[in-house]
Amino acid sequence: MGILDSKIPSGPLANKWTKHKNDINLVNPANKRNIDIIVVGTGLAGGAAAATLAELGYNVKTFCYQDSPRRAHSIAAQGGINAAKNYQGDGDSNYRLFYDTIKGGDYRSREGNVYRLAEVSGNIIDQCVAQGVPFAREYGGMLDNRSFGGVLVSRTFYAKGQTGQQLLLGAYAAMNRQINRGKIQAFNRHEMMDLVLVDGKARGIIARDLVSGEIERHSAHAVVLATGGYGNVFFLSTNAMGSNVMAAWRAHRKGAFFANPCFTQIHPTCIPVSGDHQSKLTLMSESLRNDGRIWVPKKKEDAIAIREGKLKPTELSEEDRDYYLERRYPAFGNLVPRDVASRAAKERCDAGFGVNKTGEAVFLDFASAIERYGKEKALTSGLKNPDKATITKLGEEVVEAKYGNLFQMYEKIVDQNPYKTPMMIYPAVHYTMGGLWVDYNLQTTIPGCYSAGEANFSDHGANRLGASALMQGLADGYFVLPYTIGDYLSDDIRTGAIPTDTKEFEEAEQQVRDRMEKLTSGSGIHSVDYYHKKLGKIMWNKCGMARNEKELKEAIEEISALRKDFWENVKVPGSIDSKNQELEKAGRVADFLELGELFAKDALHRNESCGGHFREEYQTEEGEALRDDKNFKYVAAWEYKGEPKDAALHKEDLVYENIELKTRSYK
Amino acid sequence: MKLYLKIWRQKDASAPGKIVDYTLDGVEGDMSFLEMLDILNEDLISKGEEPVEFDHDCREGICGTCSLQINGEPHGPDRLVTTCQLHMRKFNDGDTIVIEPFRAKAFPVIKDLIVDRSAFDRIQQAGGYISVNTSGNTIDANTIPINKYDADEAMDAATCIGCGACVAACKNASAMLFTSAKVSQFALLPQGQVEATERVQNMVRQMDLEGFGNCTNTGACEVECPKGISLTNIARMNREYLAATCKG
Numbered sequence: 001m002g003i004l005d006s007k008i009p010s011g012p013l014a015n016k017w018t019k020h021k022n023d024i025n026l027v028n029p030a031n032k033r034n035i036d037i038i039v040v041g042t043g044l045a046g047g048a049a050a051a052t053l054a055e056l057g058y059n060v061k062t063f064c065y066q067d068s069p070r071r072a073h074s075i076a077a078q079g080g081i082n083a084a085k086n087y088q089g090d091g092d093s094n095y096r097l098f099y100d101t102i103k104g105g106d107y108r109s110r111e112g113n114v115y116r117l118a119e120v121s122g123n124i125i126d127q128c129v130a131q132g133v134p135f136a137r138e139y140g141g142m143l144d145n146r147s148f149g150g151v152l153v154s155r156t157f158y159a160k161g162q163t164g165q166q167l168l169l170g171a172y173a174a175m176n177r178q179i180n181r182g183k184i185q186a187f188n189r190h191e192m193m194d195l196v197l198v199d200g201k202a203r204g205i206i207a208r209d210l211v212s213g214e215i216e217r218h219s220a221h222a223v224v225l226a227t228g229g230y231g232n233v234f235f236l237s238t239n240a241m242g243s244n245v246m247a248a249w250r251a252h253r254k255g256a257f258f259a260n261p262c263f264t265q266i267h268p269t270c271i272p273v274s275g276d277h278q279s280k281l282t283l284m285s286e287s288l289r290n291d292g293r294i295w296v297p298k299k300k301e302d303a304i305a306i307r308e309g310k311l312k313p314t315e316l317s318e319e320d321r322d323y324y325l326e327r328r329y330p331a332f333g334n335l336v337p338r339d340v341a342s343r344a345a346k347e348r349c350d351a352g353f354g355v356n357k358t359g360e361a362v363f364l365d366f367a368s369a370i371e372r373y374g375k376e377k378a379l380t381s382g383l384k385n386p387d388k389a390t391i392t393k394l395g396e397e398v399v400e401a402k403y404g405n406l407f408q409m410y411e412k413i414v415d416q417n418p419y420k421t422p423m424m425i426y427p428a429v430h431y432t433m434g435g436l437w438v439d440y441n442l443q444t445t446i447p448g449c450y451s452a453g454e455a456n457f458s459d460h461g462a463n464r465l466g467a468s469a470l471m472q473g474l475a476d477g478y479f480v481l482p483y484t485i486g487d488y489l490s491d492d493i494r495t496g497a498i499p500t501d502t503k504e505f506e507e508a509e510q511q512v513r514d515r516m517e518k519l520t521s522g523s524g525i526h527s528v529d530y531y532h533k534k535l536g537k538i539m540w541n542k543c544g545m546a547r548n549e550k551e552l553k554e555a556i557e558e559i560s561a562l563r564k565d566f567w568e569n570v571k572v573p574g575s576i577d578s579k580n581q582e583l584e585k586a587g588r589v590a591d592f593l594e595l596g597e598l599f600a601k602d603a604l605h606r607n608e609s610c611g612g613h614f615r616e617e618y619q620t621e622e623g624e625a626l627r628d629d630k631n632f633k634y635v636a637a638w639e640y641k642g643e644p645k646d647a648a649l650h651k652e653d654l655v656y657e658n659i660e661l662k663t664r665s666y667k
Numbered sequence: 668m669k670l671y672l673k674i675w676r677q678k679d680a681s682a683p684g685k686i687v688d689y690t691l692d693g694v695e696g697d698m699s700f701l702e703m704l705d706i707l708n709e710d711l712i713s714k715g716e717e718p719v720e721f722d723h724d725c726r727e728g729i730c731g732t733c734s735l736q737i738n739g740e741p742h743g744p745d746r747l748v749t750t751c752q753l754h755m756r757k758f759n760d761g762d763t764i765v766i767e768p769f770r771a772k773a774f775p776v777i778k779d780l781i782v783d784r785s786a787f788d789r790i791q792q793a794g795g796y797i798s799v800n801t802s803g804n805t806i807d808a809n810t811i812p813i814n815k816y817d818a819d820e821a822m823d824a825a826t827c828i829g830c831g832a833c834v835a836a837c838k839n840a841s842a843m844l845f846t847s848a849k850v851s852q853f854a855l856l857p858q859g860q861v862e863a864t865e866r867v868q869n870m871v872r873q874m875d876l877e878g879f880g881n882c883t884n885t886g887a888c889e890v891e892c893p894k895g896i897s898l899t900n901i902a903r904m905n906r907e908y909l910a911a912t913c914k915g
Contacts, residue, residue: 052801067722068788070829071730087809120803129808130799132858134822141812159822165729166825173796180792188785211777240724274697279705280726409728412745412752413699478801527712529705573717578679579778581720582712 004257004637004652007439008112013658014094017116020440021483025490032057035489036220036497038205040192040247042069044164044171044470045453046226048477051174054183056482058489061218062175062184063207065191065242065584070172073228073240074453074473077164078285078406080146080156081470083121088145092153094118099659101468104150104337105433105461106611106627107661108263108635110654112440113458120479121471125157127478131170135159147290148466150337150666156467161285161405167470171477190216191584192247193512195223195254195449198504202251202449206505206512210584213577215512217505219498221489222448224481225251226473229432229454231264233592233599234544235536237429238270238283244588245595248436248455256444257637257650259457260434261595262603265464265612266545267430268294268341271413272361281428282413284364284406286466289334291369291399292423294341296353296362298322303353313355313363313422324348332666339463339612339625340666342427346545347623349426356424365422370395427545431469433460433612434602437637437652441484442476445637450485452476457635462611516576519586524571528585531566535559535589535596543600548616552604556597556645563593597644605649608632629661668694668760672707674719675767677776680783684776686765696756700743701726701733703755721780726751728893731828734835735780736767741832741891749830749893769835773842773878784831786877787845793873794866795849797858817855824851826894833888833896839880844888846874847904848896854907864914867907 009020027035035058039050042064054060066072086092097118102109125143129135135157136144145154159166178184189210196204196219204219230245231237252258269284297303298320305311324344326333336344345362348354355361374395378386381394396419400407410418436444436451438458443450453473460468542555566589574580609618609625610632618626635652669692677684691707698706701723708718724732733750737743743753758764766780774782799805825848833844850867853859859866882901889898 048801055800055802066724066730066732067784068829070788071724071732073725073730076725076727076729085808123803123805125808126805127799127801127803129811130797130805130858131801132797132821132853132856134818134825134852134856135808136822137813137815137818139815141814141818142809160826162729162826165828166822169825173791174801176788176792177796177798180794186788188788238727240730241726242724275695277695277698277702277706279699279702282727408747409752412728412748412754415754415756479803482802524715527709529709571712573712573715579720579781582718 004437004650005439006110006652007441008110009440013111013115016112017119024484024487027486027490027493029057031493033059034496035059035492036061037222037224037485038063038218038220039224039226040205041072041225041227041455042175043072043074043226043228043453044168044473045455045477046224047072047168047171047175048474049224049226049452049481050184051171051178052478052482053485054178060178060184061187061220063187063190063192063205065189065210067189069175069186069188070169072168073243074168074470075165076240077470078161078283079148079287080158080163080467081124081167082148082155082465082467083125083157083471084118084155085122085125087143088154090153092155096153097121097155100151101459101465102461102659103664104465105463106625106664107461107629107633107656108260108610108654109459109461111656111658116480117459117472117475120475123479124471124474128167128170131173133159133166133170146287147335148286149289149335149341150332150465158287161287161403164470167474171474192250193587194508195251196505196508197254197446198498198502201447203498204500204505206508211579213575213579215509217500217509219500219505221492221495221498222450222485224450224452225436225455226452226477227455229435230592230595231429231432233535233596234429234539235532236273236278236281236540238267238281241280244591246588246591248451249591249595251436251444251446251449253640255446255640256449257437257639258434258598259437259635259637260602261599261638262543262606262613263433263462263611264429265338265431265433266342266427268338268345268427269364269425270428270430271410272356272424272426273358282409283428283430284410284423284425286338288364288403288406291402292334292364292366293323293368294325294334294362294364295321295323296348296355300352303355306355307357307359322353329666336666337463337465342545343614345427361424361426363422364425366399366418367422370399370419373398431464433457433462433464437635441487442481443484443488448488450481452481462613516583516587518567519570519583519590520572520576522570522572523568525569527571528582528589531562531570532589532592534562535593538562539596539599543603546614546616547603549604552600555600556604559593559597559600560645563597566590566593594644598638598647601645601647602636602638606632606636627663668755668758670694670758671763673763673765674780676719676779679778680775694755696754698755699726699751700737700753700755701751719780720778723751728752729828731830734769734782734830736769736835738765741769741835742893747893747895749828769831771834771840771879773840774831774834784829786879787829787831787842789877790842790846790870790873791849794862794869797853798862811857813857821852821855824848824855824896824900827896828894830893832891832893834879836887836891837880838885838887839883841882842874842877842879843882843901843904844892844896844898846870847900850904850907851900854903863907864911867904867911871908
């Protein structure tokens with residue numbers, strides 16, 4: 001321990017952030033003009049941070065691998081964003097949002113960070129509305145809310161099924177305003193290849209122009225990494241094809257500790273895998289669980305008949321259906337947290353009740369919602385004694401207004417009409433709670449290197465609640481980093497521009513070149529995707545929804561061997577000094593092959609089950625996660641020591657002064 | 668199924684391009700169009716050839732990165748989908764499929780099927796925002812009630828993913844549907860009124876500077892738009908522009 005200082009301010013929970021803002025150093029507006037900041041990644045966290053820092057007066061350079069900042073994968077978030085506004089008057093408060101988040105994360109996150117998140121959540125909504133984000137509204141013109149998993153209030157704001165898109169476009173618009181003012185220089189189709197340290201401080205990056213292939217040096221007084229999560233280590237996930245861990249991993253290799261890598265969220269409602277050709281998985285928003293009921297057949301023979309196409313799900317009577325979430329968790333029903341819902345689906349499918357060809361799918365059924373809404377609509381429309389067809393039609397219209405784009409997406413992919421037959425869903429890798437270790441100021445263990453959004457580990461513990469990722473990304477970017485980074489930069493007002501013609505930049509650039517040369521000089525037996533798919537299979541089978549000691553040990557050996565094979569035999573066609581998508585992929589997969597091993601090592605060392613980390617050896621008689629607060633109430637932060645298997649563990653003890661640790665129950 | 672592919676190959680922006688023929692076997696209906704191209708690329712890599720480069724990222728129809736002119740139509744024959752959500756069940760065994768990049772003067776080819784759509788970014792930088800600081804010191808979100816119909820209509824305009832299909836579909840390579848969707852989102856909301864005059868003027872000026880063509884109301888853009896952005900937005904932008912011009 002010892003070397004990890006979380007820098008949580010002292011004092012009562014509700015005053016910590018205000019006190020901290022009053023205590024930290026500021027940089028005066030004239031001096032901000034002399035300070036450069038690099039922001040890597042332009043999703044909600046990076047885009048919001050870049051816009052706000054530029055607005056404050058810093059000179060900002062942004063980098064993204066996409067062709068436009070607006071295409072970062074935050075755009076794909078569907079359901080909504082949480083905020084403790086209590087507009088519904090249902091008893092919500094900052095404390096409740098804080099409590100739900102800590103509990104949802106299975107008591108593996110910091111009180112101070114999470115309370116701050118809850119505290120600024122309301123302001124995010126004000127901010128976004130001021131920017132013109134078209135949130136859903138009620139007929140009276142006020143903002144509408146819906147419910148998400150793991151909570152008992154309606155605090156989720158949304159813009160149809162495209163909330164992430166609208167929030168990202170808001171942050172992108174704020175960026176555009178600063179680009180137009182010349183305060184942000186946007187480097188699109190650029191990838192960060194390495195972090196450059198000068199005298200132990202992060203002072204720049206080596207980037208590759210993905211169009212020309214040119215290697216570039218960029219310096220700054222601080223570097224912000226907001227590059228998202230590492231779910232693609234599983235190959236199949238709901239992440240974008242290009243989502244990768246490279247920036248975070250390069251920083252890790254340079255001294256930034258990597259925290260809780262095994263805390264990964266497997267989202268319960270995704271479209272099931274259809275075949276080996278599949279390149280990615282598609283999420284069906286958690287908001288669907290507001291109205292959809294999850295079930296499998298009660299009898300195995302019915303499940304088999306459905307799998308073989310001999311029986312239609314709509315033909316099965318109510319008595320023959322097992323609404324297993326409502327049965328097991330009557331208090332939260334279909335809205336239990338994601339980790340719980342995912343494991344319950346796996347349990348039913350493993351027991352032989354799966355409903356698609358592969359036996360790995362359960363139903364998400366809207367029939368009762370359609371009927372309920374249809375009756376309500378008929379009543380408010382003044383229709384007396386409407387027939388069943390009219391009720392269904394009216395109900396389908398209401399459901400379409402709520403989830404139309406999701407239903408359309410499902411129909412295009414699966415070729416079935418979800419208004420008429422229940423959706424088939426199965427869990428898939430979606431989000432990574434683990435990430436770069438950061439203190440209260442969002443600074444990593446490298447001075448001057450900050451991390452925001454999904455890329456850091458900070459707020460979600462061992463499981464993230466729905467609609468909290470957007471909240472955290474924007475909180476970090478708009479409201480936290482712009483304050484805390486000033487405290488560090490106040491020492492740099494006399495530093496002047498950082499030169500790039502120094503030996504530190506030269507060495508870093510040479511290492512980047514050497515690595516690319518090495519990638520293109522393999523014996524050329526297998527493609528990059530071949531290795532990525534193999535890695536994904538190991539991760540999914542041995543580090544997925546349920547883990548055990550034996551298989552984790554096997555995973556470590558297998559990943560290590562696969563990495564060796566990769567570096568000897570990978571085939572990367574084309575050259576390093578031109579546009580080359582295979583080379584881009586190769587660099588990313590090379591880092592996943594290291595991260596995957598650390599992931600397994602972390603999962604192996606954590607001898608407890610908590611949140612998304614479920615160790616088969618540690619469960620209650622009812623199959624619920626069995627946490628061990630005595631021995632594992634800490635953040636596991638790993639220090640790079642060469643091979644992933646040699647990584648050194650540092651523990652940050654989690655202190656709970658305001659919340660009593662309990663066994664999580666949603667029953 | 669077996670497919671005959673005719674694909675545009677171009678080494679870089681300055682090199683001449685040409686159509687190259689490929690035959691691909693073993694394609695299944697459940698594959699997406701991009702997964703079909705993945706298989707072709709695996710095949711090319713194993714033969715020691717350079718794979719076909721194409722833009723793609725989220726593969727769930729929202730990021731707007733994927734493009735492709737498929738048999739002459741942006742995002743292919745299906746309606747209201749992007750190429751990543753187009754599935755091979757829309758094609759038949761033995762079909763010939765012509766795959767080209769989006770064609771427009773303002774979208775120069777970078778490599779193979781990849782084009783440069785940064786002109787869209789510059790149009791938005793010219794005024795596609797509301798000038799509020801992101802410091803959080805704003806009024807409570809519910810202070811200004813907004814009529815639900817207006818909010819919904821603004822949302823419909825805001826769902827544009829900026830893919831450029833409208834430009835690729837238009838015989839004049841006009842960007843009116845894209846630009847008008849951005850203008851409309853703000854024109855429909857009270858927050859957007861303060862800067863309405865400058866916004867529409869600046870965005871239209873930038874659109875013209877980028878070399879997009881004029882609108883002749885053929886409506887091809889609306890038909891091909893994967894997000895169903897309505898032509899009404901163009902009418903609204905024209906009205907906004909006229910009003911702005913009258914104001915001076």
